[in-house]
Amino acid sequence: MLIRIRASAVTRADTMMRKGEPLFARPFLGLRRPRAGLSGTGLSGEVIAVGESVRRFAPGDAVFGESGMQFGANGSHICVDEGGVLMAKPDTLSHEQAAVLCDGVLTSWHYLHELGKVKSGERVLILGGAGSLGSAAVQIAAAMDARVSATCSARNADLVTSLGASRVIDYTAEEALQPGAGYDVIFDTIGVATFAAAKPALTDGGRYLCPVLTLKRLPAILMSGRAGTKRALFAAVGLEKPERLRGTLTEILALIDQGRLAPVIDRTFPLAELVAAHAHVEAGHKRGNVVVV
Structure with missing residues (x-):
């Protein structure tokens, strides 16, 4: 599926992986520089095209989730498999709110x-x-x-x-x-x-x-x-099976719908200021989540 990204998260994990931390993860992340050209895993956006075998989503659907070890969420578009950690975005959540659910919220829940x-x-x-x-x-x-x-x-x-x-x-x-x-x-x-x-x-x-x-x-x-x-x-x-993580996100969405959980957004940066977003996260004083749009 090709997704037009409307919002994506910038996390402490993203800044660590960019720097090759921790050291023992470098064989997976890249020995001297990140293997992936773009950072980021958490995203929210709209499906704009699908392969002929895709059944879960259709063009025009609003979705959120994560790209996993593929990275690349801090971009304008991304191509992902429908079998990954992807969910229909509720109308009650903004793209900014949905984009951060697979970082702090999903991890803390687990x-x-x-x-x-x-x-x-x-x-x-x-x-x-x-x-x-x-x-x-x-x-x-x-x-x-x-x-x-x-x-x-x-x-x-x-x-x-x-x-x-x-x-x-x-x-x-x-x-x-x-x-x-x-x-x-x-x-x-x-x-x-x-x-x-x-x-x-x-x-x-x-x-x-x-x-x-x-x-x-x-x-x-x-x-x-x-x-x-x-x-x-x-x-x-992040290494849990996608279907299990989708089940967890269903429980999280139910808690949000009950008004007992809401993602906290600290700052939103334009995608062109991704470097500034990383610097803000690395400073260590953010409140909640940082998003690029």
């Missing part, structure tokens, strides 16, 4: 529901509560009836509170990972902690979740749970 298996009443700490993953995670954990705490800077405290955090911790003034804090789940959305640092703040049976996989973090993921009940968990959400 980590909290599938990996962390958060239960009602559990204490959940979100490290990095104002970013793309964090702003989604706070809302998702609150919708799961968890007791949500989140870290952020003082300037983002009101935002994170409005998203559903019952306690907001200013990371510049207070250490969130206090021994004996008694969190059932710690979701480190930006990789600012380690399992060793988080472990004393977890309950017995507590789970440390982090989507930022590094060589330093890998041994904890492989070895945790062999001694004691606390665990460090990781999942490569």
